[in-house]
Amino acid sequence: MSFKIDRGLFKYDFIDHHAVLCVPVDADVKDIRKRYLQIARHLHPDSSITESPQQKQLGNELLSKLVNPAYEKLSHERTRAEYILILSQMGKRLVQEPTTVELKTDLARQLAGANNIDHFYRSAIAKLAQTQYDSLEQVLQVIAQVSELNLVYLIRSVAGTPAQSQPKVNSGTSKPDTAKQTPPAPPPALPKEDSVVEQYVRRAQSLIEKNQFAQAKVELQEALKLEPKNSRCHSLIAMVYLRQNQLKMAKIHFENALKLDPNDQTALQWKPKIDKALGQQPTDQKVTSSPNNGDKQPDKSGSGGLFGGLFGGKKK
Template sequence: MSLRIDRGIFKYDFIDHHAILCVPVDADVKEIRKRYLAIARLLHPDSNSSVGAAQKQLAGELLSKLVNPAYEKLTAERTRSEYIIVLSQLGKRLVQESGSVELHTDLAKQLASSPNIDHLYKSAIAKLAATQYDSLQQVPQVIAQISELNLIYLMRSAGKSLAAPPPPPAKTNSVTPPSPTPNKAPAPTPPPATEDSVAEQYIRRAQTLIEKNQFAQAQVELKDALKLEPKNSRCHSLIAVVYVKQNQLKMAKIHFDNALKLDPNDQSALAWKPKIDKALGQPSAAAKVSAPVNADGKQSDKSGSGGLFGGLFGGKKK
């Protein structure tokens, strides 16, 4: 049986791991892990003692070739962040190529024009997940159907993001001609509060976690923020600092580079990037992260004589 899928996101030479597990594209690690365990129980040989050898073999192939790689990709710290960024970029690219996007199912076509996309998308994913692996021969077709829904959701989400800047027309009529009260109604303030405020909540939680040295949890919050705002330079800087604190310098460099591409004046990225580049230029030095990082992702000013990484991660405290 062929496991090749060429619809939805798969059509663009991109493996849709979310479709394989049938979880929303904004699912967190906890939700992904829960779904994976449910699928693994269904496909594991011990759970299929009553079926024939051919069915057991097919279940094993689905588990080893599709399900396990998808789970590893979406939960491993080093790959999940990159995958989400590329996925978001794909959605934005396809918004501009929407004329070439081909939909095969009525559900995907309905989602493309639904005013309440979030509710319809999440409920459709949940319904398909309930029976996704019931018929093993039909699994590739079901995954393709889910991937079409993911594709539409990515495009619609990207569309919202691009359409956010124009101010809502309902409030423009309330502007008064006289000038005595110009300070009471700053026009540019309301529009950014729609989507930015959600990402800012993740960033603030991440800053609190960084102050407590809870870097793994901070990383999860910042990844969620990047799903909402992949072009937020401050978020890239903060998650880069988190990677530094976890001794993942290559990932840190990727996000510092992204931060500077988006904002060449990002102070945190400007301060850290030369030191990261220097450290990566000498791979034989094993780094131990010890310097405190404040809530803005800036390095402590104190430094000691800890060799190459003494200047990078800070030194002795006085």
């Protein structure tokens, strides 16, 4: 059986692993694993004793050639971060290129014009997941349908939700009702860089709340490529490095944040503590530390004392 798909994100020479597993593009590792186990139990030859040998073989091929590679890519932090970076860059490119996105399914067209895109998108993905692998002969069509939803959601997430930022849709079926349309307008302007940066920051903040620091760092690195002098981005990525116990990198970005904005409260709060943890006295900021530290040596590795005490430790 050929596993070629030419719709949705697959159309752009991209393997849509989220569509294979039928999970949202921002699903966390826990949800990805849960979904993978559901599919694996369903497709594994040993768990489908009532099906024909042909069905068992097809299920095993789907599992080994599509499902397992998708899970491998999305379950490991490094490969997942790289994958998410490519995905975000693709979304940005699709927004900037004046191409028409051809959608084949009603769900994708409805998402293109939906007001509450997050609710519609997640509800549609959850509904499709319920029966995605019930008919093995129809699996590729369902994956293609999910990938169309991912494509539309990605474009709208990067471009924003105003109507002028929605993807151009070519249904390929019937001509639009021109009587209800306003006169043709000039092509919408590309999103300003600062609005794109805000999108990166918003996604990064959401990922930080989920403790998905590797992906948050990728988003903020992309934002800093667009606006290297954005103090907020420097401060946020410093917090990401701090939560990953990379104190030296956190210190560098907090310093950059203070150079750009001397009143950055996050940097003012954390830089002196990092300086002390690294065994360095701050030059121009007052250190505010607890008198109960005693004569213990600071943890220069960044693990234990600072990280555990400030984020995970119990209050005395």
